[in-house]
Amino acid sequence: MTLKVTVDRKPEGVAVIYTEGYINNQGGEEIARVAFDLIGDGHKVLLLNLEGTKIVNSIGISILIEIIEKMLEIEGKLAFCNLTPTIEKTFHIMGLTQYAAIHADEVSAVAEMAGR
Amino acid sequence: MTGTAAASTAALAGYLELAAGGEADRKLAQSLLDGLGRQTGARAAAAYLKEDGTLVRELSTGAGSFPYRIAEDEASRFERRPMAGGELLLDGGTIQEERDTPVLLALAAAVRALVLEKKLKRQRFEVNYRGVELEALYDVGLAIASTLNLEQLSEEILLRAVSLLDARRGALYAADRDGGYRLSRILGGEARQRLAPDDPQVAALLQGRTPPAPQDLMPGAEHLLAVAIEVDGDPRGLLVVGDKESRRGVGPFGASDRRTLSLFANQAAIALENANLHRQALEKERLLREIELAAEIQRRLLPARLPRVEGVELSGWNRSARHVGGDYYDVLELPGGRLAPLVADVSGKGMPAALMVSTLYSALHLLLDGREPGPDLVERLNGHIFQSSAPNKFITLLVTDVHPVSGEVRYVNAGHNPGIVLRAGGEVEELPPGGMPLGFFRDGRYTGGELALAPGDLLCLFSDGITEAAAADDEEFGAGRLVDLLRRSAELPLPEIIEIVDGEVTRFADGAPQADDQTLVLVRKR
Numbered sequence: 001m002t003l004k005v006t007v008d009r010k011p012e013g014v015a016v017i018y019t020e021g022y023i024n025n026q027g028g029e030e031i032a033r034v035a036f037d038l039i040g041d042g043h044k045v046l047l048l049n050l051e052g053t054k055i056v057n058s059i060g061i062s063i064l065i066e067i068i069e070k071m072l073e074i075e076g077k078l079a080f081c082n083l084t085p086t087i088e089k090t091f092h093i094m095g096l097t098q099y100a101a102i103h104a105d106e107v108s109a110v111a112e113m114a115g116r
Numbered sequence: 117m118t119g120t121a122a123a124s125t126a127a128l129a130g131y132l133e134l135a136a137g138g139e140a141d142r143k144l145a146q147s148l149l150d151g152l153g154r155q156t157g158a159r160a161a162a163a164y165l166k167e168d169g170t171l172v173r174e175l176s177t178g179a180g181s182f183p184y185r186i187a188e189d190e191a192s193r194f195e196r197r198p199m200a201g202g203e204l205l206l207d208g209g210t211i212q213e214e215r216d217t218p219v220l221l222a223l224a225a226a227v228r229a230l231v232l233e234k235k236l237k238r239q240r241f242e243v244n245y246r247g248v249e250l251e252a253l254y255d256v257g258l259a260i261a262s263t264l265n266l267e268q269l270s271e272e273i274l275l276r277a278v279s280l281l282d283a284r285r286g287a288l289y290a291a292d293r294d295g296g297y298r299l300s301r302i303l304g305g306e307a308r309q310r311l312a313p314d315d316p317q318v319a320a321l322l323q324g325r326t327p328p329a330p331q332d333l334m335p336g337a338e339h340l341l342a343v344a345i346e347v348d349g350d351p352r353g354l355l356v357v358g359d360k361e362s363r364r365g366v367g368p369f370g371a372s373d374r375r376t377l378s379l380f381a382n383q384a385a386i387a388l389e390n391a392n393l394h395r396q397a398l399e400k401e402r403l404l405r406e407i408e409l410a411a412e413i414q415r416r417l418l419p420a421r422l423p424r425v426e427g428v429e430l431s432g433w434n435r436s437a438r439h440v441g442g443d444y445y446d447v448l449e450l451p452g453g454r455l456a457p458l459v460a461d462v463s464g465k466g467m468p469a470a471l472m473v474s475t476l477y478s479a480l481h482l483l484l485d486g487r488e489p490g491p492d493l494v495e496r497l498n499g500h501i502f503q504s505s506a507p508n509k510f511i512t513l514l515v516t517d518v519h520p521v522s523g524e525v526r527y528v529n530a531g532h533n534p535g536i537v538l539r540a541g542g543e544v545e546e547l548p549p550g551g552m553p554l555g556f557f558r559d560g561r562y563t564g565g566e567l568a569l570a571p572g573d574l575l576c577l578f579s580d581g582i583t584e585a586a587a588a589d590d591e592e593f594g595a596g597r598l599v600d601l602l603r604r605s606a607e608l609p610l611p612e613i614i615e616i617v618d619g620e621v622t623r624f625a626d627g628a629p630q631a632d633d634q635t636l637v638l639v640r641k642r
Contacts, residue, residue: 022278022303025284026284055303057278057361058245059282065241086255086276094241094248
């Protein structure tokens with residue numbers, strides 16, 4: 001199962017990364033590649049919309065943590081939205097939510113991250 | 117102390133101050149590496165940490181780029197210095213022991229700190245992930261208790277198992293009736309639709325081994341782990357995961373993975389059993405509703421009231437042994453004021469017999485259509501029943517053609533127990549069979565009989581559920597007892613006679629369950 005990743009650069013300055021599929025080793029690396037490319041292009045506010053993802057494993061989480069660390073390093077902002085209850089609970093237990101906010105939906109997330 | 121050595125010492129002091137100030141170990145190590153690179157004149161330098169047996173780049177400095185992971189033979193092309201938990205690689209430049217030793221020592225310490233920090237981070241990650249595992253098992257338990265949606269539960273269990281075992285793929289199979297397994301859900305690719313019970317690949321899986329050709333079961337898979345889903349030792353399914361992931365790729369599953377997968381299989385077993393019991397209960401409820409509907413339909417096939425005509429009194433009664441029955445009676449009105457009292461009995465009981473009753477009812481009404489219910493009609497009825505019934509199904513029928521005023525009676529008995537005529541003087545005559553039950557032979561032939569009812573004579577048509585009603589010692593009620601009852605009550609109103617027969621038969625059975633449908637039709641000439 002290959003993870004499909006797409007990006008929408010919002011006019012509000014938030015780059016939204018959409019995922020569809022399993023966030024595992026391959027999926028996580030694909031997200032990291034896209035995220036690091038965006039960072040390289042100067043994007044410092046990233047939103048991961050996981051509406052199309054129902055499953056994530058520990059390798060995928062460790063890669064997401066690396067992306068969060070990178071965002072901290074560049075003093076950027078990363079958030080998640082549209083998480084399944086299972087994934088949201090997993091992120092809480094794994095401590096991701098200490099450094100990355102979780103939003104119910106994309107509209108509220110973009111508004112919050114754009115400072116509106 | 118040389119100038120260079122003094123500069124190194126100052127730099128070291130600065131780095132130490134940096135570290136003491138609480139700056140990250142990583143920044144300290146990076147500064148040391150930058151300094152060392154400049155000091156040695158190297159084009160580039162990198163600090164690698166050992167991870168899962170390979171070297172992974174942690175820091176680099178200078179021009180050119182060292183690969184993220186480096187193989188042993190590739191690393192040998194560079195100047196190498198071992199450090200606790202890693203290696204320093206230099207591209208060009210020269211290490212002078214006297215000059216560079218302090219920085220090398222400081223760098224080694226900083227790298228060691230990075231290694232420990234990473235180890236701590238990994239341990240914290242693993243501890244947290246144990247929490248995720250426990251939560252997952254708890255959640256699956258809650259889901260099982262709160263829903264009976266098997267599809268939803270199956271998906272939940274497979275998702276959790278694949279996720280927690282870091283598997284790349286997974287499949288859930290349900291046991292089929294032939295001892296094999298049928299694919300129920302799949303995650304992360306494709307899997308074989310059915311696993312045959314005698315397949316050596318399946319045997320290997322159930323023994324906890326990856327089968328010789330895992331890609332035959334799951335295309336693309338290299339390592340498989342499976343556990344059986346069992347309820348009280350009966351196989352109900354198979355939970356399979358494929359290819360354990362790490363940052364380096366995929367590998368086999370370990371013993372702890374097997375234990376975790378077994379926990380999910382146990383949960384799946386409970387879910388499957390609960391859902392199965394629930395489905396059975398729903399099915400039973402549905403069947404009951406259908407049977408009640410069928411009983412209602414059958415009740416409507418029986419006459420709500422019998423014709424009221426000059427010359428004869430009429431009464432009929434029926435009680436099924438089950439919700440629906442295989443007995444049928446009617447008193448049809450024929451042209452010329454004649455009547456056709458009849459009783460039929462389908463072999464067997466319950467729903468199949470009830471369906472045959474419907475067939476008989478329809479055929480009889482269609483074929484009769486103003487005709488005489490004589491041998492010709494019964495032969496055509498037989499042909500129809502033969503065509504539309506199963507080989508082991510047949511119907512006995514006693515149909516009469518009564519002229520209420522004259523008392524003239526013609527009848528055809530197709531394998532039914534003989535009807536009884538109790539004369540007003542107490543004598544008994546029978547209406548014997550004139551052919552085989554309907555549906556026995558395609559071209560059954562029937563002969564009829566005739567008799568005449570005088571005032572006070574009682575014609576009794578009945579099914580064998582009355583005469584064969586048995587007591588606990590298997591003694592049957594018998595036609596003799598029925599005749600005696602009719603004699604004793606012959607002058608009572610017909611509904612009372614029926615009540616008496618019903619009461620006596622029930623008393624005779626002495627609590628034994630009613631084994632067959634019971635039907636009684638009485639015709640008395642006024």
